[in-house]
Amino acid sequence: MEQLNPSDLKAILHSKRANLYYLEHCRVMQKDGRVLYLTEAKNENQYWNIPIANTTVLMLGTGTSITQAAMRMLASAGVLVGFTGGGGTPLFMGCEIEWMTPQSEYRPTEYMQGWMQFWFNEAKRLDVAKQFQLARVEFIRKIWSKDRDLKDYGFYLDDLDIQQALNGYSAKVPLQSRVGDLLLAEAATTKLLYKIAATRTGLKNFSRNPEQGDLANDFLNHGNYLAYGLAATTLWVLGIPHGFAVMHGKTRRGALVFDVADLIKDAVVLPYAFICAKEKMTEQEFRQQILQKFTEHKCLDFMFDQVKTQACKDHDVEE
The missing domain is CATH 1.20.120.920 (CRISPR-associated endonuclease Cas1, C-terminal domain)
Structure with missing residues (x-):
């Protein structure tokens, strides 16, 4: 499979990207060069693709986990990743592409x-x-x-x-x-x-x-x-x-x-x-x-x- 460069993943301007995801009770992973999320159904597991090059924000709610490989690909595509409570709030931690920083507003001014x-x-x-x-x-x-x-x-x-x-x-x-x-x-x-x-x-x-x-x-x-x-x-x-x-x-x-x-x-x-x-x-x-x-x-x-x-x-x- 042809390897994508990080610059290719950022080809769609952030202002033009269509997708923002909020996920619950699933596992986000990288598989065959794509970022997927896995949900556990009664009798089988189901994979769903996340089109990262056309995504601005991925919010991970209750019951979620993410692999290092998926995080690396999301960073390459310039996707902002946030860990949140149920329903997308509050934001516990946000990743600004390079660093994850706890979102505390009570730091010194x-x-x-x-x-x-x-x-x-x-x-x-x-x-x-x-x-x-x-x-x-x-x-x-x-x-x-x-x-x-x-x-x-x-x-x-x-x-x-x-x-x-x-x-x-x-x-x-x-x-x-x-x-x-x-x-x-x-x-x-x-x-x-x-x-x-x-x-x-x-x-x-x-x-x-x-x-x-x-x-x-x-x-x-x-x-x-x-x-x-x-x-x-x-x-x-x-x-x-x-x-x-x-x-x-x-x-x-x-x-x-x-x-x-x-x-x-x-x-x-x-x-x-x-x-x-x-x-x-x-x-x-x-x-x-x-x-x-x-x-x-x-x-x-x-x-x-x-x-x-x-x-x-x-x-x-x-x-």
Whole structure:
């Protein structure tokens, strides 16, 4: 059977889609490349097809369950999935394509309001993006200077190539006048860090390609998604929607998640993706290692502190 691309599933604009489903007492699953729901009749089970490419919302009421494979296909098609009580209310949890967030309206408002005070001003938004990048470099310095496991693999903060990469980026950040230039400088620095990590772990001819399929690239993908999970949690708890990004927001709807995840990705995920690839670890072993390091280095605390600092400070930037 021909495999559909996620882009094909989103071909029908959401504004033109015809279907919204509320289901009860059934099981939603993926079978033969389609999303189905299974109902249990007296003498037989019956399958019903859900045309996901033409569906906007799927609401799952009492007595329902859904498989991971079905959830993945629904996400690819851009279908909003919500878990509800009987009759479609109340909404317990809604999935905004990437993350499921409990729908509580009783989260703090101060951080969202603080974020909004600067967000509509381009110069102030750029300044916050710069502050995030400088904090990112400082976090790399902090972690790489004290993590013994990294030192065992030759990641010494005072090595010339590491110093040049970090100092060079720290010097460039304040000079950037546009977000696009800051993104270019960030990409160049991350490329240097990939080279440094590949050299330390003896990985020759590495190139960053999420589709490549080699261990280092796979572990980078996997570790980055774990970092996105921490970032999404941080923003949800503080009540700041993912769309109010300071750096990545031109094309990605959930871009603030990427901005916040970048605070810790290079310090922890990047080196350990290469180290675990060198050690030929399994995906589960890599995940355990990364989660342990997230805890050890208080990555979530760091994210909270940085976001709260930017939301609560006075942003006096010259126009």
